[in-house]
Amino acid sequence: MEATIIDGKEIAARVKADVADSVSTLKKRGVVPCLAVILVGNNPASVSYVSGKRKALCEAGMEDRSIELPESTTEQELLGIIEKLNNDSSVHGILVQLPLPPHISEKAVTDAISPAKDVDGFHPVNVGKLVSGEKGFLPCTPNGITVLLKKTGIETDGKNVVVVGRSNIVGKPMALLMLRKEFNATVTICHTGTKNLADFTRRADILIVASGRPNTVTADMIKPGAAVIDVGVNRIPDSSRKSGFRLCGDVDFEGAKKVAGFITPVPGGVGPMTIAMLIFNTLESARQTLGGK
Numbered sequence: 001m002e003a004t005i006i007d008g009k010e011i012a013a014r015v016k017a018d019v020a021d022s023v024s025t026l027k028k029r030g031v032v033p034c035l036a037v038i039l040v041g042n043n044p045a046s047v048s049y050v051s052g053k054r055k056a057l058c059e060a061g062m063e064d065r066s067i068e069l070p071e072s073t074t075e076q077e078l079l080g081i082i083e084k085l086n087n088d089s090s091v092h093g094i095l096v097q098l099p100l101p102p103h104i105s106e107k108a109v110t111d112a113i114s115p116a117k118d119v120d121g122f123h124p125v126n127v128g129k130l131v132s133g134e135k136g137f138l139p140c141t142p143n144g145i146t147v148l149l150k151k152t153g154i155e156t157d158g159k160n161v162v163v164v165g166r167s168n169i170v171g172k173p174m175a176l177l178m179l180r181k182e183f184n185a186t187v188t189i190c191h192t193g194t195k196n197l198a199d200f201t202r203r204a205d206i207l208i209v210a211s212g213r214p215n216t217v218t219a220d221m222i223k224p225g226a227a228v229i230d231v232g233v234n235r236i237p238d239s240s241r242k243s244g245f246r247l248c249g250d251v252d253f254e255g256a257k258k259v260a261g262f263i264t265p266v267p268g269g270v271g272p273m274t275i276a277m278l279i280f281n282t283l284e285s286a287r288q289t290l291g292g293k
């Protein structure tokens, strides 16, 4: 039997519809949730993701204060813009799309965003809260994956969760979330230094792949019936498409779906959830300005 395909687009649409309902309630109380997405340069993948974010903001009835800056923008200029947004009480969320051009320090930029407006959950204060189990903004992609698992009814308690990839934006926070009592999984993190990757992935009840490389996981590396979550979004040149490329994940989808119990597709899996959780975090940030009133 083939794997059940987890429809991330549909689950994301449900999350976004709930957020939109809450936005209209908040608006009646005089608060319009507002996000500023900052894009520097015109990396084609970033342009696509940012336009998805702005569309979702608009559909949820939120205010879009996004800024598009040229590739030549200096770090000082960008820090100045962030400073102004930090001090503007009508702005609830600030997100600087990564990667940044090489002349701008991603660390300096991430650290400059007020932790109270850091809807990406990348600021060290929010990272620290994630580690210690305090409430803070959770990174959108890992948090979106927890929602996919919950809404699909995939049990995590006592399960072996194997995360492939140790990035600050996916692998590390994903592992930390699954470690929480709430999910109670036994967590393993694999990375480029892992010897015999398949020995680890074959033990996974839930396999989360965020390596950034196509075909990192093939059918023979999957435990029959496992849930496979593919975080990769790779652009493969394809002259038969009018865009000139097609998207593929980090998992060999065609092979994997014959072995797995559940699998996320690319596109239409994790990506749309990242966007849904971003507007959810923006709503939360706007709510917090009411101070629990």
Ligand code: L34
Pocket (backbone or CB within 6 Å): 045, 048, 049, 052, 095, 096, 097, 098, 099, 120, 140, 141, 233, 247, 266, 267, 268, 269, 270, 271, 272, 274, 275
């Ligand atoms: N600051 N930088 C910051 N925050 C983030 O949360 C991100 N990320 C990652 C890259 N840089 C970031 C994103 O927004 C990856 N990412 C992201 C967002 C959306 C999608 C993929 C990655 C997405 O919508 N994917 C669609 C296909 C989109 C397309 O056609 O290009 C999908 O169905 O997978």
